[in-house]
Amino acid sequence: MLRDLAILSTTYGLKLHADKTIVLTNACNPPKSLSCGDYLVKVAASTDKEKYLGRVLCIEGFHEAELSNRIACAWNVFFKHKLILCNKRLVLKKRLRFFESVVTPTVLYGCAAWSLKQADYQKLRTTRRRMLRWMVGSTKRPDEDWIEHRIRATRTCEQLADQHGLKDWIVLQRVTKWSFAGRTARCCDGRWSTRVLNWSPQFHIGGLRRVGRPCARWDDDISSIAGGEWSRVAQDVTLWDLLADGYAERLND
Numbered sequence: 001m002l003r004d005l006a007i008l009s010t011t012y013g014l015k016l017h018a019d020k021t022i023v024l025t026n027a028c029n030p031p032k033s034l035s036c037g038d039y040l041v042k043v044a045a046s047t048d049k050e051k052y053l054g055r056v057l058c059i060e061g062f063h064e065a066e067l068s069n070r071i072a073c074a075w076n077v078f079f080k081h082k083l084i085l086c087n088k089r090l091v092l093k094k095r096l097r098f099f100e101s102v103v104t105p106t107v108l109y110g111c112a113a114w115s116l117k118q119a120d121y122q123k124l125r126t127t128r129r130r131m132l133r134w135m136v137g138s139t140k141r142p143d144e145d146w147i148e149h150r151i152r153a154t155r156t157c158e159q160l161a162d163q164h165g166l167k168d169w170i171v172l173q174r175v176t177k178w179s180f181a182g183r184t185a186r187c188c189d190g191r192w193s194t195r196v197l198n199w200s201p202q203f204h205i206g207g208l209r210r211v212g213r214p215c216a217r218w219d220d221d222i223s224s225i226a227g228g229e230w231s232r233v234a235q236d237v238t239l240w241d242l243l244a245d246g247y248a249e250r251l252n253d
Contacts, residue, residue, distance in 0.1 A: 003036055003037070021042075023043045025044075044058075046058075054110075066110070067120050073106050074127065074131075078134075081102060085099055095135055100166055107169060111173040112177045115216050115218045115221075121170050124173070125170060171248050174247055175247075177222075185230070185234035186235060225247045
């Protein structure tokens, strides 16, 4: 496959760069490198993480690795604009709007492809609340302990965010994923995203699956709302849009 890629690239005037090409594989005991013509291409281990087009790619724990990467990128953007976001001389409404314009798109980049657990949702919720507390600020009262102060500050931040029209990251992620799933199911031009959606493996590596609970599939939460044949339900745009609110509200419990 690597050799075919190198040959196909030449037809478009491109050349495979050995130092910038890395092979990701889930094969057992893969080699450290593969030969392609006159050069060797590195084969990443199952625990290696590589960044490509702003996203972290790996074999094991790829959803958790990408979520940690997005949260780290969001903190980088937050501290880059900290003088604006945490400046109490500026109107809070404008600072919250700026937060929604620069930080929210950063943390939710590519979120339609995520398959998250409850612990991952909690990481998103905790990160957002911490950033909002930095922006709003809250003085600890003499008669309250640290836990009470944190609870009060968090409640105040969320109330102010809702008051100024900010949407929760978890809700935005689910709405984006639901919309992307509907558009992908309705595509008929043979694009790769539709092919991956309908792809079903016809073989098993080693003959048996791993011991333990199966990993969560990308469409498990969608199937819980629209049923196992949700791709057929998605053909009705009106019905699909009506189910979007229920998807976000039910999983937000």
